[in-house]
Amino acid sequence: MDVLISGGSRERIGTVSDIHKDKxxxxxxxxxxxxxNKLPIITKKRDLYCSxxxxxxxxxxxxxxxxxxxxxxxxxxxxxxxxxxxxxLNNGFQLELYARLSSTLKINAFLVAIEDPYPDMEEYSxxxxxxVHIIPPKDSQLQGRKFLDGIELKNLGVGDEEKYAGFLSxx
Numbered sequence: 001m002d003v004l005i006s007g008g009s010r011e012r013i014g015t016v017s018d019i020h021k022d023k024x025x026x027x028x029x030x031x032x033x034x035x036x037n038k039l040p041i042i043t044k045k046r047d048l049y050c051s052x053x054x055x056x057x058x059x060x061x062x063x064x065x066x067x068x069x070x071x072x073x074x075x076x077x078x079x080x081x082x083x084x085x086x087x088x089l090n091n092g093f094q095l096e097l098y099a100r101l102s103s104t105l106k107i108n109a110f111l112v113a114i115e116d117p118y119p120d121m122e123e124y125s126x127x128x129x130x131x132v133h134i135i136p137p138k139d140s141q142l143q144g145r146k147f148l149d150g151i152e153l154k155n156l157g158v159g160d161e162e163k164y165a166g167f168l169s170x171x
Contacts, residue, residue, distance in 0.1 A: 035050050051094055054067055055067040064107055065109065065171045067110050068109075070085070070086055070112070071114045079113035079115055079128070080113075083132055087153070095148065095151060098111075099136035102134060103137075113132065115127060115128045115130075124161040124164075125161055128160060129161070130155065131155075131156040131167060132153050132154065132155050133154040136150075137150025137152075
């Protein structure tokens with residue numbers, strides 16, 4: 001299969017499934033521990049924060065949305081639990097991160113709470129997806145708690161795998 005690359009050239013990339021194949025790369029727990037535990041000791045600084053971003057939706061050579069996916073699993077029994085947990089996790093750090101990046105990049109950010117009765121399956125045919133729009137405050141210069149308190153979460157609804165795929169395709 002040929003795909004048009006920005007700049008007008010075409011490149012042979014194989015099948016569509018090759019594009020989406022998991023390459024085995026994952027969150028690096030060693031780096032995470034080093035950044036949280038060793039970096040502050042080496043630098044003698046306690047304000048060196050980092051966070052991973054789950055997904056950047058990309059269309060036509062530019063980012064169009066940031067997406068944080070969270071599954072209802074363990075003590076988080078349903079989408080509401082997932083949403084409430086995300087809002088308060090680390091004093092709202094990830095929520096603020098997504099809102100600030102959304103504001104800075106001028107793209108939308110979403111939290112997707114997934115209720116999946118079969119978490120070990122490779123598909124989501126029985127899952128439901130609750131999409132929540134993370135809307136930053138209009139005044140992006142607000143700092144600290146004022147910024148965090150100004151973030152709006154707008155529930156866009158619940159859908160099955162196909163409805164969620166349709167949502168993504170329209171970004």
